[in-house]
Amino acid sequence: xxxxxxxxxxxxxxxxxxxxxxxxxxxxxxxxxxxxxxxxxxxxxxxxxxxxxxxxxxxxxxxxxxxxxxxxxxxxxxxxxxxxxxxxxxxxxxxxxxxxxxxxxxxxxxxxxxxxxxxxxxxxxxxxxxxxxxxxxxxxxxxxxxxxxxxxxxxxxxxxxxxxxxxxxxxxxxxxxxxxxxxxxxxxxxxxxxxxxxxxxxxxxxxxxxxxxxxxxxxxxxxxxxxxxxxxxxxxxxxxxxxxxxxxxxxxxxxxxxxxxxxxxxxxxxxxxxxxxxxxxxxxxxxxxxxxxxxxxxxxxxxxxxxxxxxxxxxxxxxxxxxxxxxxxxxxxxxxxxxxxxxxxxxxxxxxxxxxxxxxxxxxxxxxxxxxxxxxxxxxxxxxxxxxx
Ligand SMILES: *Cc1c(COP(=O)(O)O)cnc(C)c1O
Numbered sequence: 591x592x593x594x595x596x597x598x599x600x601x602x603x604x605x606x607x608x609x610x611x612x613x614x615x616x617x618x619x620x621x622x623x624x625x626x627x628x629x630x631x632x633x634x635x636x637x638x639x640x641x642x643x644x645x646x647x648x649x650x651x652x653x654x655x656x657x658x659x660x661x662x663x664x665x666x667x668x669x670x671x672x673x674x675x676x677x678x679x680x681x682x683x684x685x686x687x688x689x690x691x692x693x694x695x696x697x698x699x700x701x702x703x704x705x706x707x708x709x710x711x712x713x714x715x716x717x718x719x720x721x722x723x724x725x726x727x728x729x730x731x732x733x734x735x736x737x738x739x740x741x742x743x744x745x746x747x748x749x750x751x752x753x754x755x756x757x758x759x760x761x762x763x764x765x766x767x768x769x770x771x772x773x774x775x776x777x778x779x780x781x782x783x784x785x786x787x788x789x790x791x792x793x794x795x796x797x798x799x800x801x802x803x804x805x806x807x808x809x810x811x812x813x814x815x816x817x818x819x820x821x822x823x824x825x826x827x828x829x830x831x832x833x834x835x836x837x838x839x840x841x842x843x844x845x846x847x848x849x850x851x852x853x854x855x856x857x858x859x860x861x862x863x864x865x866x867x868x869x870x871x872x873x874x875x876x877x878x879x880x881x882x883x884x885x886x887x888x889x890x891x892x893x894x895x896x897x898x899x900x901x902x903x904x905x906x907x908x909x910x911x912x913x914x915x916x917x918x919x920x921x922x923x924x925x926x927x928x929x930x931x932x933x934x935x936x937x938x939x940x941x942x943x944x945x946x947x948x949x950x951x952x953x954x955x956x957x958x959x960x961x962x963x964x965x966x967x968x969x970x971x972x973x974x975x976x977x978x979x
Contacts, residue, residue: 593623608938615642618959620943628938629967631955632945636782636814636921639841639883641956647844647882654878662869670872673881677852680823680884682832684858687851688872692813693727695837695849696776698866700731702835702853703774703807704751706860710805718809719766719775721757725783726776726811735776738784757781758793767800774807774835775800779825779918782814785948786916786923794829801834807857810836813849814921817841818887818957821896821919828918844883848876887957895919895957898964902953905968910976916950920957923950926975936974942967951975 591599593611611623618641620628630641640647654669661667674686687698700718707715718735720726726735733741734748742748756762757777766772775797781787801808808831815825816838822828824836834857839849849871853860899919906912906924914925926933930946937944937951945952951971955964 608934610938610943617641617644618956618963626941628941628943629963629970630943631953631967631971632943633841633954633956634845635945636819636840636954637843637845638956639817639844640886640958642845644844644958646886647879650882651846651875651879654875658874660870660873660875663867663872667872667874667877669874669877669881673850673872673877673884676881676884677850681836681852683836683852684855685853687853687861687866688877689839689849689851689868690847690870690873690876691727691849692811692837692839693729693732693849694868694871695813695839695851696726696732696735696809696811697729698851699776699809699811699835699837700735700774701866702851702857702860703776703809705865706807706857707773709860715771716751716773717771718752719755719763719772720752721777721781722754723757723781723784723787724754724776724778724811725781727813757784757787758790760793760796763793763796764800767804767806772804772806774809776809776811778811778813778815779829780815780820780921782921782952783947785950786921786952788916788918789829791829794831798831807835808833812836812838813840815918817883818892818895819919819921819954821892821899823887823892825918842880842883843876844879846873846876846879848873848880891957898955898959898961901964902968905972906975909972912972912975920953920955922953923947924953924971924975925950928975928977928979932979933971933974936977937971940970940974942970944971 612620613623614621618630620630720735720737722737724737726732731749734752737754755766810826810833812824834854836852903915907915911927916923
């Protein structure tokens with residue numbers, strides 16, 4: 591059997607895959623098993639921060655791999671301590687809990703918020719407000735947090751204690767906060783899976799004002815928006831706010847599984863010994879790679895992310911067959927006249943890997959994609975979007 595047949599027979603049916611088997615890659619170029627080359631504008635859903643098999647990241651990972659691959663959290667290791675230091679120094683936060691995925695990073699954030707509220711106000715104060723159309727993960731609790739009924743229906747009952755506010759609706763937010771028992775508000779600054787929709791400055795400001803007034807924990811889900819993706823190190827920095835907790839994953843590991851729940855001074859000691867844990871969390875190989883990734887997300891790189899973002903936005907806003915471009919930095923959602931599935935398929939036929947978010951084309955290129963490659967991809971996307979059918 592070939593790979594596609596093996597996969598169809600033995601992999602659980604949870605994924606709809608594109609009809610391409612990727613074999614290797616370098617930077618922003620992926621090569622399929624039939625030898626066809628693609629420009630990668632998806633980075634494994636905002637994971638491969640510096641593209642495929644980036645030399646610096648590969649060296650950092652390989653060096654650690656040959657020293658020590660895993661210890662459990664019963665011992666100290668250098669890479670995870672150094673990564674936590676780097677994250678805290680660059681954000682002004684105080685402590686980090688490491689896990690292996692976005693969902694787990696959010697689980698930890700939710701536990702911190704629930705315990706903070708219970709310690710201070712009693713067990714009844716346990717509701718986590720999230721936003722409609724959000725995405726926070728696939729575990730039963732993070733599905734509960736995800737404000738989209740389509741993800742819920744087959745798996746009821748979900749974890750209790752979640753309520754939902756319409757994104758960018760300040761009245762709805764105020765009403766839900768004042769209804770009481772709110773432990774935390776959790777939000778993506780740019781809703782990724784929900785269609786690449788940024789929150790408005792006014793709405794974010796109101797979240798932080800109300801949270802200060804009612805002592806509600808703010809949790810920014812930076813799983814997709816984090817680590818330079820939006821042109822700031824973390825997307826909340828674009829809004830001039832500072833959450834009590836943020837979670838991140840995807841791009842942090844640059845291609846290896848790593849989640850982080852980052853705690854401000856206010857909540858840094860909420861969890862004590864034995865309150866939470868992870869066998870793999872803070873794995874030295876993943877963390878060594880992440881130290882290298884994060885060290886390279888500096889002001890020059892972020893300026894470059896913004897310049898590339900402006901280029902894509904101006905080219906595609908003016909393109910035939912494109913009706914809107916939303917998003918921030920190199921996390922962009924393109925509304926097309928043609929059905930998005932047709933656009934994705936035709937881009938792939940023409941050698942560009944793109945994905946969707948709801949009914950939009952979603953672009954998540956490597957932060958260091960070179961200009962020529964980017965221009966080539968944008969030209970192909972423009973041609974496909976403008977094709978009359
Ligand atoms: C992808 C994503 C998650 C879930 O991350 P996993 O690593 O798949 O568990 C959570 N929140 C946001 C905003 C995401 O984009």
